[in-house]
Amino acid sequence: MAKRKVEAAPMPGRYPVTQGEVELLRDLDRPGGWLLTMSGVPQSYVDLDDPTYLDFEYVRLMADVIDSLQEGPLDAVHVGGGACTLPRYIAATRPGSRHIVIEPDAALVELVRDQLRLSSVPRLKVRVTGGRSGAAGLRDASADLILLDAFTGATIPVELVTAEYMADLTRVLKSSGTLLINIADGKGLGFARRMAATVRGTFRHVALLAEPGVLRGRRFGNLIVVASPAPLPVAVLARKAAGGLTQSRYVGENDLVNFIAGASPIRDGDPVIAPVPPPELFT
Incomplete structure:
Protein backbone atom coordinates (compact mmCIF):
# COMPACT_ATOMS: atom_id res chain seq x y z
CA MET A 1 0.00 0.00 0.00
CA ALA A 2 1.44 3.34 -1.05
CA LYS A 3 2.16 5.79 1.72
CA ARG A 4 0.41 9.13 1.63
CA LYS A 5 2.76 11.96 0.81
CA VAL A 6 3.31 14.30 3.76
CA GLU A 7 3.45 17.90 2.57
CA ALA A 8 6.17 20.08 4.05
CA ALA A 9 5.03 22.93 6.24
CA PRO A 10 5.38 26.42 4.74
CA MET A 11 8.48 28.34 5.72
CA PRO A 12 8.03 31.97 6.77
CA GLY A 13 10.51 34.42 5.31
CA ARG A 14 11.31 36.74 2.42
CA TYR A 15 11.34 35.36 -1.12
CA PRO A 16 12.44 36.95 -4.40
CA VAL A 17 9.79 37.01 -7.12
CA THR A 18 9.71 38.45 -10.62
CA GLN A 19 8.21 41.75 -9.48
CA GLY A 20 10.43 42.22 -6.45
CA GLU A 21 10.24 40.50 -3.08
CA VAL A 22 7.40 39.04 -1.04
CA GLU A 23 7.23 38.04 2.59
CA LEU A 24 5.38 34.99 3.88
CA LEU A 25 4.14 35.44 7.45
CA ARG A 26 2.56 32.90 9.79
CA ASP A 27 -0.73 33.84 11.52
CA LEU A 28 -0.05 33.14 15.18
CA ASP A 29 -3.80 33.01 15.91
CA ARG A 30 -4.66 30.37 13.27
CA PRO A 31 -2.41 27.31 12.76
CA GLY A 32 -3.18 27.14 9.02
CA GLY A 33 -3.17 30.89 8.39
CA TRP A 34 -0.55 32.55 6.16
CA LEU A 35 -0.20 36.16 4.99
CA LEU A 36 1.61 37.12 1.79
CA THR A 37 2.87 40.71 1.59
CA MET A 38 4.82 42.74 -0.97
CA SER A 39 6.67 45.92 0.00
CA GLY A 40 4.77 45.87 3.27
CA VAL A 41 1.39 45.73 1.52
CA PRO A 42 -0.83 42.72 2.33
CA GLN A 43 -1.51 40.81 -0.90
CA SER A 44 -3.21 37.56 0.10
CA TYR A 45 -4.26 35.59 3.14
CA VAL A 46 -5.01 31.87 3.06
CA ASP A 47 -5.90 29.32 5.70
CA LEU A 48 -4.54 26.00 4.49
CA ASP A 49 -6.73 24.09 6.96
CA ASP A 50 -9.94 26.00 6.21
CA PRO A 51 -10.14 27.63 2.75
CA THR A 52 -13.57 29.07 3.62
CA TYR A 53 -11.97 31.35 6.22
CA LEU A 54 -11.44 34.75 4.60
CA ASP A 55 -9.43 37.30 6.55
CA PHE A 56 -9.58 40.37 4.29
CA GLU A 57 -12.85 42.32 4.42
CA TYR A 58 -12.99 42.98 0.68
CA VAL A 59 -12.45 39.28 -0.06
CA ARG A 60 -15.38 38.42 2.22
CA LEU A 61 -17.46 40.92 0.26
CA MET A 62 -16.48 39.26 -3.03
CA ALA A 63 -17.36 35.89 -1.52
CA ASP A 64 -20.79 37.23 -0.58
CA VAL A 65 -21.39 38.04 -4.24
CA ILE A 66 -20.16 34.61 -5.32
CA ASP A 67 -22.47 32.96 -2.76
CA SER A 68 -25.42 34.86 -4.24
CA LEU A 69 -24.94 33.30 -7.68
CA GLN A 70 -26.89 30.29 -8.88
CA GLU A 71 -25.89 27.12 -7.03
CA GLY A 72 -23.49 24.63 -8.53
CA PRO A 73 -19.96 24.48 -9.95
CA LEU A 74 -18.55 27.54 -11.72
CA ASP A 75 -16.17 28.04 -14.61
CA ALA A 76 -14.11 30.83 -13.07
CA VAL A 77 -11.33 33.04 -14.43
CA HIS A 78 -9.11 34.83 -11.91
CA VAL A 79 -7.09 37.77 -13.26
CA GLY A 80 -4.42 38.17 -10.61
CA GLY A 81 -3.34 35.14 -8.64
CA GLY A 82 -1.62 36.01 -5.39
CA ALA A 83 -2.02 33.06 -3.05
CA CYS A 84 -5.25 32.00 -4.86
CA THR A 85 -7.56 32.68 -1.92
CA LEU A 86 -10.82 32.76 -3.87
CA PRO A 87 -10.05 29.73 -6.08
CA ARG A 88 -9.58 27.80 -2.83
CA TYR A 89 -12.83 29.20 -1.43
CA ILE A 90 -14.85 28.37 -4.55
CA ALA A 91 -13.33 24.89 -4.77
CA ALA A 92 -14.44 24.25 -1.18
CA THR A 93 -17.92 25.75 -1.43
CA ARG A 94 -18.72 24.69 -5.01
CA PRO A 95 -17.06 21.33 -5.69
CA GLY A 96 -16.48 20.60 -9.36
CA SER A 97 -15.68 24.21 -10.26
CA ARG A 98 -12.94 24.85 -12.79
CA HIS A 99 -10.42 27.66 -12.48
CA ILE A 100 -8.09 29.49 -14.81
CA VAL A 101 -5.71 31.79 -12.93
CA ILE A 102 -3.92 34.48 -14.93
CA GLU A 103 -0.79 35.67 -13.11
CA PRO A 104 2.24 37.33 -14.74
CA ASP A 105 4.73 36.60 -11.95
CA ALA A 106 6.14 33.11 -12.60
CA ALA A 107 8.29 33.11 -9.45
CA LEU A 108 5.27 34.01 -7.31
CA VAL A 109 3.31 31.13 -8.83
CA GLU A 110 6.12 28.72 -7.96
CA LEU A 111 6.35 30.09 -4.44
CA VAL A 112 2.61 29.61 -3.86
CA ARG A 113 2.81 26.15 -5.42
CA ASP A 114 5.76 25.11 -3.23
CA GLN A 115 4.86 26.79 0.06
CA LEU A 116 1.06 27.15 0.07
CA ARG A 117 -0.09 23.84 -1.46
CA LEU A 118 -1.52 25.26 -4.66
CA SER A 119 -1.56 21.80 -6.21
CA SER A 120 -4.17 20.78 -3.63
CA VAL A 121 -6.77 23.02 -5.32
CA PRO A 122 -8.69 20.78 -7.73
CA ARG A 123 -9.25 21.66 -11.39
CA LEU A 124 -7.03 24.75 -11.29
CA LYS A 125 -4.77 25.84 -14.14
CA VAL A 126 -2.36 28.75 -14.00
CA ARG A 127 -1.39 30.72 -17.08
CA VAL A 128 1.74 32.80 -16.50
CA THR A 129 0.95 35.87 -18.56
CA GLY A 130 -0.44 39.39 -18.25
CA GLY A 131 -4.09 40.17 -17.75
CA ARG A 132 -4.60 41.51 -21.27
CA SER A 133 -2.88 38.68 -23.11
CA GLY A 134 -4.36 36.10 -20.77
CA ALA A 135 -7.92 37.23 -21.43
CA ALA A 136 -7.28 37.41 -25.17
CA LEU A 160 -6.77 46.33 -16.75
CA VAL A 161 -9.46 48.94 -16.11
CA THR A 162 -10.05 50.35 -19.60
CA ALA A 163 -13.15 50.12 -21.77
CA GLU A 164 -11.23 48.02 -24.29
CA TYR A 165 -10.33 45.44 -21.66
CA MET A 166 -13.87 45.39 -20.31
CA ALA A 167 -15.09 44.63 -23.83
CA ASP A 168 -12.78 41.62 -24.00
CA LEU A 169 -14.00 40.36 -20.63
CA THR A 170 -17.58 40.70 -21.89
CA ARG A 171 -16.63 38.42 -24.77
CA VAL A 172 -15.33 35.77 -22.35
CA LEU A 173 -18.35 35.84 -20.02
CA LYS A 174 -21.41 33.74 -20.61
CA SER A 175 -24.67 35.65 -21.09
CA SER A 176 -25.55 34.89 -17.47
CA GLY A 177 -22.00 35.45 -16.19
CA THR A 178 -20.74 37.84 -13.53
CA LEU A 179 -17.68 40.08 -13.37
CA LEU A 180 -16.19 41.07 -10.01
CA ILE A 181 -13.54 43.79 -9.81
CA ASN A 182 -11.61 44.86 -6.74
CA ILE A 183 -10.40 48.45 -6.90
CA ALA A 184 -9.04 50.79 -4.25
CA ASP A 185 -9.47 54.55 -3.91
CA GLY A 186 -9.50 57.34 -1.39
CA LYS A 187 -10.49 60.98 -1.02
CA GLY A 188 -12.75 62.20 -3.83
CA LEU A 189 -13.07 58.70 -5.34
CA GLY A 190 -12.13 60.09 -8.77
CA PHE A 191 -10.62 56.81 -9.93
CA ALA A 192 -13.55 54.74 -8.65
CA ARG A 193 -16.06 57.00 -10.41
CA ARG A 194 -14.24 56.65 -13.72
CA MET A 195 -13.92 52.91 -13.21
CA ALA A 196 -17.65 52.60 -12.53
CA ALA A 197 -18.38 54.68 -15.64
CA THR A 198 -16.11 52.41 -17.68
CA VAL A 199 -17.85 49.23 -16.58
CA ARG A 200 -21.31 50.77 -16.93
CA GLY A 201 -20.48 51.71 -20.51
CA THR A 202 -19.86 48.03 -21.29
CA PHE A 203 -22.21 46.02 -19.08
CA ARG A 204 -25.96 46.44 -18.84
CA HIS A 205 -26.17 45.71 -15.10
CA VAL A 206 -23.60 47.23 -12.72
CA ALA A 207 -23.38 47.89 -8.98
CA LEU A 208 -20.84 48.88 -6.33
CA LEU A 209 -20.29 47.40 -2.89
CA ALA A 210 -18.20 49.18 -0.28
CA GLU A 211 -18.14 50.29 3.31
CA PRO A 212 -19.94 53.61 3.94
CA GLY A 213 -16.74 55.36 5.03
CA VAL A 214 -15.01 54.41 1.79
CA LEU A 215 -18.04 55.40 -0.32
CA ARG A 216 -18.02 58.85 1.29
CA GLY A 217 -14.33 59.25 0.54
CA ARG A 218 -13.49 59.54 4.20
CA ARG A 219 -10.80 56.89 4.06
CA PHE A 220 -8.82 54.88 1.54
CA GLY A 221 -10.25 51.43 0.97
CA ASN A 222 -11.60 48.79 -1.37
CA LEU A 223 -14.66 48.99 -3.58
CA ILE A 224 -16.12 45.96 -5.36
CA VAL A 225 -17.64 46.43 -8.80
CA VAL A 226 -20.25 43.82 -9.78
CA ALA A 227 -21.33 43.61 -13.43
CA SER A 228 -23.24 41.25 -15.67
CA PRO A 229 -25.04 41.11 -19.01
CA ALA A 230 -27.95 39.65 -17.00
CA PRO A 231 -29.89 41.24 -14.11
CA LEU A 232 -28.10 41.15 -10.77
CA PRO A 233 -29.69 39.58 -7.66
CA VAL A 234 -30.20 43.05 -6.21
CA ALA A 235 -32.19 42.11 -3.10
CA VAL A 236 -29.79 39.33 -2.15
CA LEU A 237 -26.69 41.47 -2.71
CA ALA A 238 -28.12 44.40 -0.76
CA ARG A 239 -29.07 42.12 2.14
CA LYS A 240 -25.69 40.38 2.21
CA ALA A 241 -23.85 43.69 2.05
CA ALA A 242 -25.82 45.19 4.93
CA GLY A 243 -25.85 42.05 7.06
CA GLY A 244 -22.34 40.74 6.52
CA LEU A 245 -19.31 41.15 8.74
CA THR A 246 -18.09 43.98 6.48
CA GLN A 247 -21.29 46.06 6.88
CA SER A 248 -21.24 47.52 3.37
CA ARG A 249 -23.61 49.42 1.13
CA TYR A 250 -25.05 48.36 -2.21
CA VAL A 251 -25.01 51.13 -4.85
CA GLY A 252 -26.88 50.45 -8.07
CA GLU A 253 -29.19 51.92 -10.70
CA ASN A 254 -29.91 55.63 -10.03
CA ASP A 255 -27.63 55.69 -7.01
CA LEU A 256 -24.78 54.47 -9.20
CA VAL A 257 -25.51 57.18 -11.78
CA ASN A 258 -25.30 59.74 -8.98
CA PHE A 259 -22.06 58.19 -7.75
CA ILE A 260 -20.48 58.37 -11.22
CA ALA A 261 -21.53 62.04 -11.43
CA GLY A 262 -20.61 62.44 -15.09
CA ALA A 263 -17.14 60.90 -14.82
CA SER A 264 -15.73 59.76 -18.15
CA PRO A 265 -14.84 56.13 -18.94
CA ILE A 266 -11.17 55.13 -19.04
CA ARG A 267 -9.88 54.21 -22.49
CA ASP A 268 -6.58 52.82 -23.69
CA GLY A 269 -4.04 55.63 -23.82
CA ASP A 270 -5.85 57.94 -21.41
CA PRO A 271 -3.54 59.63 -18.88
CA VAL A 272 -4.75 57.93 -15.70
CA ILE A 273 -2.85 57.48 -12.47
CA ALA A 274 -4.17 54.72 -10.23
CA PRO A 275 -4.49 55.89 -6.61
CA VAL A 276 -1.85 54.89 -4.09
CA PRO A 277 -2.79 54.30 -0.45
CA PRO A 278 -1.32 56.54 2.22
CA PRO A 279 1.87 55.08 3.74
CA GLU A 280 0.35 54.78 7.21
CA LEU A 281 -2.50 52.54 6.01
CA PHE A 282 -0.57 49.30 6.47
CA THR A 283 1.48 50.22 9.53
Missing part, protein backbone atom coordinates in the same frame (compact mmCIF):
# COMPACT_ATOMS: atom_id res chain seq x y z
CA GLY A 137 -6.47 33.70 -25.13
CA LEU A 138 -9.76 32.66 -23.52
CA ARG A 139 -12.70 31.26 -25.47
CA ASP A 140 -15.86 33.25 -26.11
CA ALA A 141 -18.68 32.71 -23.58
CA SER A 142 -16.56 30.31 -21.51
CA ALA A 143 -16.75 31.80 -18.00
CA ASP A 144 -19.53 31.94 -15.41
CA LEU A 145 -17.41 34.22 -13.27
CA ILE A 146 -14.44 36.53 -13.83
CA LEU A 147 -12.63 37.94 -10.82
CA LEU A 148 -10.30 40.85 -11.49
CA ASP A 149 -8.10 41.42 -8.47
CA ALA A 150 -4.71 42.37 -9.86
CA PHE A 151 -2.36 44.74 -8.10
CA THR A 152 1.27 45.64 -8.49
CA GLY A 153 2.11 46.38 -4.87
CA ALA A 154 -0.84 48.55 -3.83
CA THR A 155 -1.73 49.81 -7.32
CA ILE A 156 -4.03 48.27 -9.91
CA PRO A 157 -2.54 48.24 -13.44
CA VAL A 158 -4.42 50.87 -15.46
CA GLU A 159 -4.41 48.70 -18.59
Whole structure:
Protein backbone atom coordinates (compact mmCIF):
# COMPACT_ATOMS: atom_id res chain seq x y z
CA MET A 1 0.00 0.00 0.00
CA ALA A 2 1.44 3.34 -1.05
CA LYS A 3 2.16 5.79 1.72
CA ARG A 4 0.41 9.13 1.63
CA LYS A 5 2.76 11.96 0.81
CA VAL A 6 3.31 14.30 3.76
CA GLU A 7 3.45 17.90 2.57
CA ALA A 8 6.17 20.08 4.05
CA ALA A 9 5.03 22.93 6.24
CA PRO A 10 5.38 26.42 4.74
CA MET A 11 8.48 28.34 5.72
CA PRO A 12 8.03 31.97 6.77
CA GLY A 13 10.51 34.42 5.31
CA ARG A 14 11.31 36.74 2.42
CA TYR A 15 11.34 35.36 -1.12
CA PRO A 16 12.44 36.95 -4.40
CA VAL A 17 9.79 37.01 -7.12
CA THR A 18 9.71 38.45 -10.62
CA GLN A 19 8.21 41.75 -9.48
CA GLY A 20 10.43 42.22 -6.45
CA GLU A 21 10.24 40.50 -3.08
CA VAL A 22 7.40 39.04 -1.04
CA GLU A 23 7.23 38.04 2.59
CA LEU A 24 5.38 34.99 3.88
CA LEU A 25 4.14 35.44 7.45
CA ARG A 26 2.56 32.90 9.79
CA ASP A 27 -0.73 33.84 11.52
CA LEU A 28 -0.05 33.14 15.18
CA ASP A 29 -3.80 33.01 15.91
CA ARG A 30 -4.66 30.37 13.27
CA PRO A 31 -2.41 27.31 12.76
CA GLY A 32 -3.18 27.14 9.02
CA GLY A 33 -3.17 30.89 8.39
CA TRP A 34 -0.55 32.55 6.16
CA LEU A 35 -0.20 36.16 4.99
CA LEU A 36 1.61 37.12 1.79
CA THR A 37 2.87 40.71 1.59
CA MET A 38 4.82 42.74 -0.97
CA SER A 39 6.67 45.92 0.00
CA GLY A 40 4.77 45.87 3.27
CA VAL A 41 1.39 45.73 1.52
CA PRO A 42 -0.83 42.72 2.33
CA GLN A 43 -1.51 40.81 -0.90
CA SER A 44 -3.21 37.56 0.10
CA TYR A 45 -4.26 35.59 3.14
CA VAL A 46 -5.01 31.87 3.06
CA ASP A 47 -5.90 29.32 5.70
CA LEU A 48 -4.54 26.00 4.49
CA ASP A 49 -6.73 24.09 6.96
CA ASP A 50 -9.94 26.00 6.21
CA PRO A 51 -10.14 27.63 2.75
CA THR A 52 -13.57 29.07 3.62
CA TYR A 53 -11.97 31.35 6.22
CA LEU A 54 -11.44 34.75 4.60
CA ASP A 55 -9.43 37.30 6.55
CA PHE A 56 -9.58 40.37 4.29
CA GLU A 57 -12.85 42.32 4.42
CA TYR A 58 -12.99 42.98 0.68
CA VAL A 59 -12.45 39.28 -0.06
CA ARG A 60 -15.38 38.42 2.22
CA LEU A 61 -17.46 40.92 0.26
CA MET A 62 -16.48 39.26 -3.03
CA ALA A 63 -17.36 35.89 -1.52
CA ASP A 64 -20.79 37.23 -0.58
CA VAL A 65 -21.39 38.04 -4.24
CA ILE A 66 -20.16 34.61 -5.32
CA ASP A 67 -22.47 32.96 -2.76
CA SER A 68 -25.42 34.86 -4.24
CA LEU A 69 -24.94 33.30 -7.68
CA GLN A 70 -26.89 30.29 -8.88
CA GLU A 71 -25.89 27.12 -7.03
CA GLY A 72 -23.49 24.63 -8.53
CA PRO A 73 -19.96 24.48 -9.95
CA LEU A 74 -18.55 27.54 -11.72
CA ASP A 75 -16.17 28.04 -14.61
CA ALA A 76 -14.11 30.83 -13.07
CA VAL A 77 -11.33 33.04 -14.43
CA HIS A 78 -9.11 34.83 -11.91
CA VAL A 79 -7.09 37.77 -13.26
CA GLY A 80 -4.42 38.17 -10.61
CA GLY A 81 -3.34 35.14 -8.64
CA GLY A 82 -1.62 36.01 -5.39
CA ALA A 83 -2.02 33.06 -3.05
CA CYS A 84 -5.25 32.00 -4.86
CA THR A 85 -7.56 32.68 -1.92
CA LEU A 86 -10.82 32.76 -3.87
CA PRO A 87 -10.05 29.73 -6.08
CA ARG A 88 -9.58 27.80 -2.83
CA TYR A 89 -12.83 29.20 -1.43
CA ILE A 90 -14.85 28.37 -4.55
CA ALA A 91 -13.33 24.89 -4.77
CA ALA A 92 -14.44 24.25 -1.18
CA THR A 93 -17.92 25.75 -1.43
CA ARG A 94 -18.72 24.69 -5.01
CA PRO A 95 -17.06 21.33 -5.69
CA GLY A 96 -16.48 20.60 -9.36
CA SER A 97 -15.68 24.21 -10.26
CA ARG A 98 -12.94 24.85 -12.79
CA HIS A 99 -10.42 27.66 -12.48
CA ILE A 100 -8.09 29.49 -14.81
CA VAL A 101 -5.71 31.79 -12.93
CA ILE A 102 -3.92 34.48 -14.93
CA GLU A 103 -0.79 35.67 -13.11
CA PRO A 104 2.24 37.33 -14.74
CA ASP A 105 4.73 36.60 -11.95
CA ALA A 106 6.14 33.11 -12.60
CA ALA A 107 8.29 33.11 -9.45
CA LEU A 108 5.27 34.01 -7.31
CA VAL A 109 3.31 31.13 -8.83
CA GLU A 110 6.12 28.72 -7.96
CA LEU A 111 6.35 30.09 -4.44
CA VAL A 112 2.61 29.61 -3.86
CA ARG A 113 2.81 26.15 -5.42
CA ASP A 114 5.76 25.11 -3.23
CA GLN A 115 4.86 26.79 0.06
CA LEU A 116 1.06 27.15 0.07
CA ARG A 117 -0.09 23.84 -1.46
CA LEU A 118 -1.52 25.26 -4.66
CA SER A 119 -1.56 21.80 -6.21
CA SER A 120 -4.17 20.78 -3.63
CA VAL A 121 -6.77 23.02 -5.32
CA PRO A 122 -8.69 20.78 -7.73
CA ARG A 123 -9.25 21.66 -11.39
CA LEU A 124 -7.03 24.75 -11.29
CA LYS A 125 -4.77 25.84 -14.14
CA VAL A 126 -2.36 28.75 -14.00
CA ARG A 127 -1.39 30.72 -17.08
CA VAL A 128 1.74 32.80 -16.50
CA THR A 129 0.95 35.87 -18.56
CA GLY A 130 -0.44 39.39 -18.25
CA GLY A 131 -4.09 40.17 -17.75
CA ARG A 132 -4.60 41.51 -21.27
CA SER A 133 -2.88 38.68 -23.11
CA GLY A 134 -4.36 36.10 -20.77
CA ALA A 135 -7.92 37.23 -21.43
CA ALA A 136 -7.28 37.41 -25.17
CA GLY A 137 -6.47 33.70 -25.13
CA LEU A 138 -9.76 32.66 -23.52
CA ARG A 139 -12.70 31.26 -25.47
CA ASP A 140 -15.86 33.25 -26.11
CA ALA A 141 -18.68 32.71 -23.58
CA SER A 142 -16.56 30.31 -21.51
CA ALA A 143 -16.75 31.80 -18.00
CA ASP A 144 -19.53 31.94 -15.41
CA LEU A 145 -17.41 34.22 -13.27
CA ILE A 146 -14.44 36.53 -13.83
CA LEU A 147 -12.63 37.94 -10.82
CA LEU A 148 -10.30 40.85 -11.49
CA ASP A 149 -8.10 41.42 -8.47
CA ALA A 150 -4.71 42.37 -9.86
CA PHE A 151 -2.36 44.74 -8.10
CA THR A 152 1.27 45.64 -8.49
CA GLY A 153 2.11 46.38 -4.87
CA ALA A 154 -0.84 48.55 -3.83
CA THR A 155 -1.73 49.81 -7.32
CA ILE A 156 -4.03 48.27 -9.91
CA PRO A 157 -2.54 48.24 -13.44
CA VAL A 158 -4.42 50.87 -15.46
CA GLU A 159 -4.41 48.70 -18.59
CA LEU A 160 -6.77 46.33 -16.75
CA VAL A 161 -9.46 48.94 -16.11
CA THR A 162 -10.05 50.35 -19.60
CA ALA A 163 -13.15 50.12 -21.77
CA GLU A 164 -11.23 48.02 -24.29
CA TYR A 165 -10.33 45.44 -21.66
CA MET A 166 -13.87 45.39 -20.31
CA ALA A 167 -15.09 44.63 -23.83
CA ASP A 168 -12.78 41.62 -24.00
CA LEU A 169 -14.00 40.36 -20.63
CA THR A 170 -17.58 40.70 -21.89
CA ARG A 171 -16.63 38.42 -24.77
CA VAL A 172 -15.33 35.77 -22.35
CA LEU A 173 -18.35 35.84 -20.02
CA LYS A 174 -21.41 33.74 -20.61
CA SER A 175 -24.67 35.65 -21.09
CA SER A 176 -25.55 34.89 -17.47
CA GLY A 177 -22.00 35.45 -16.19
CA THR A 178 -20.74 37.84 -13.53
CA LEU A 179 -17.68 40.08 -13.37
CA LEU A 180 -16.19 41.07 -10.01
CA ILE A 181 -13.54 43.79 -9.81
CA ASN A 182 -11.61 44.86 -6.74
CA ILE A 183 -10.40 48.45 -6.90
CA ALA A 184 -9.04 50.79 -4.25
CA ASP A 185 -9.47 54.55 -3.91
CA GLY A 186 -9.50 57.34 -1.39
CA LYS A 187 -10.49 60.98 -1.02
CA GLY A 188 -12.75 62.20 -3.83
CA LEU A 189 -13.07 58.70 -5.34
CA GLY A 190 -12.13 60.09 -8.77
CA PHE A 191 -10.62 56.81 -9.93
CA ALA A 192 -13.55 54.74 -8.65
CA ARG A 193 -16.06 57.00 -10.41
CA ARG A 194 -14.24 56.65 -13.72
CA MET A 195 -13.92 52.91 -13.21
CA ALA A 196 -17.65 52.60 -12.53
CA ALA A 197 -18.38 54.68 -15.64
CA THR A 198 -16.11 52.41 -17.68
CA VAL A 199 -17.85 49.23 -16.58
CA ARG A 200 -21.31 50.77 -16.93
CA GLY A 201 -20.48 51.71 -20.51
CA THR A 202 -19.86 48.03 -21.29
CA PHE A 203 -22.21 46.02 -19.08
CA ARG A 204 -25.96 46.44 -18.84
CA HIS A 205 -26.17 45.71 -15.10
CA VAL A 206 -23.60 47.23 -12.72
CA ALA A 207 -23.38 47.89 -8.98
CA LEU A 208 -20.84 48.88 -6.33
CA LEU A 209 -20.29 47.40 -2.89
CA ALA A 210 -18.20 49.18 -0.28
CA GLU A 211 -18.14 50.29 3.31
CA PRO A 212 -19.94 53.61 3.94
CA GLY A 213 -16.74 55.36 5.03
CA VAL A 214 -15.01 54.41 1.79
CA LEU A 215 -18.04 55.40 -0.32
CA ARG A 216 -18.02 58.85 1.29
CA GLY A 217 -14.33 59.25 0.54
CA ARG A 218 -13.49 59.54 4.20
CA ARG A 219 -10.80 56.89 4.06
CA PHE A 220 -8.82 54.88 1.54
CA GLY A 221 -10.25 51.43 0.97
CA ASN A 222 -11.60 48.79 -1.37
CA LEU A 223 -14.66 48.99 -3.58
CA ILE A 224 -16.12 45.96 -5.36
CA VAL A 225 -17.64 46.43 -8.80
CA VAL A 226 -20.25 43.82 -9.78
CA ALA A 227 -21.33 43.61 -13.43
CA SER A 228 -23.24 41.25 -15.67
CA PRO A 229 -25.04 41.11 -19.01
CA ALA A 230 -27.95 39.65 -17.00
CA PRO A 231 -29.89 41.24 -14.11
CA LEU A 232 -28.10 41.15 -10.77
CA PRO A 233 -29.69 39.58 -7.66
CA VAL A 234 -30.20 43.05 -6.21
CA ALA A 235 -32.19 42.11 -3.10
CA VAL A 236 -29.79 39.33 -2.15
CA LEU A 237 -26.69 41.47 -2.71
CA ALA A 238 -28.12 44.40 -0.76
CA ARG A 239 -29.07 42.12 2.14
CA LYS A 240 -25.69 40.38 2.21
CA ALA A 241 -23.85 43.69 2.05
CA ALA A 242 -25.82 45.19 4.93
CA GLY A 243 -25.85 42.05 7.06
CA GLY A 244 -22.34 40.74 6.52
CA LEU A 245 -19.31 41.15 8.74
CA THR A 246 -18.09 43.98 6.48
CA GLN A 247 -21.29 46.06 6.88
CA SER A 248 -21.24 47.52 3.37
CA ARG A 249 -23.61 49.42 1.13
CA TYR A 250 -25.05 48.36 -2.21
CA VAL A 251 -25.01 51.13 -4.85
CA GLY A 252 -26.88 50.45 -8.07
CA GLU A 253 -29.19 51.92 -10.70
CA ASN A 254 -29.91 55.63 -10.03
CA ASP A 255 -27.63 55.69 -7.01
CA LEU A 256 -24.78 54.47 -9.20
CA VAL A 257 -25.51 57.18 -11.78
CA ASN A 258 -25.30 59.74 -8.98
CA PHE A 259 -22.06 58.19 -7.75
CA ILE A 260 -20.48 58.37 -11.22
CA ALA A 261 -21.53 62.04 -11.43
CA GLY A 262 -20.61 62.44 -15.09
CA ALA A 263 -17.14 60.90 -14.82
CA SER A 264 -15.73 59.76 -18.15
CA PRO A 265 -14.84 56.13 -18.94
CA ILE A 266 -11.17 55.13 -19.04
CA ARG A 267 -9.88 54.21 -22.49
CA ASP A 268 -6.58 52.82 -23.69
CA GLY A 269 -4.04 55.63 -23.82
CA ASP A 270 -5.85 57.94 -21.41
CA PRO A 271 -3.54 59.63 -18.88
CA VAL A 272 -4.75 57.93 -15.70
CA ILE A 273 -2.85 57.48 -12.47
CA ALA A 274 -4.17 54.72 -10.23
CA PRO A 275 -4.49 55.89 -6.61
CA VAL A 276 -1.85 54.89 -4.09
CA PRO A 277 -2.79 54.30 -0.45
CA PRO A 278 -1.32 56.54 2.22
CA PRO A 279 1.87 55.08 3.74
CA GLU A 280 0.35 54.78 7.21
CA LEU A 281 -2.50 52.54 6.01
CA PHE A 282 -0.57 49.30 6.47
CA THR A 283 1.48 50.22 9.53
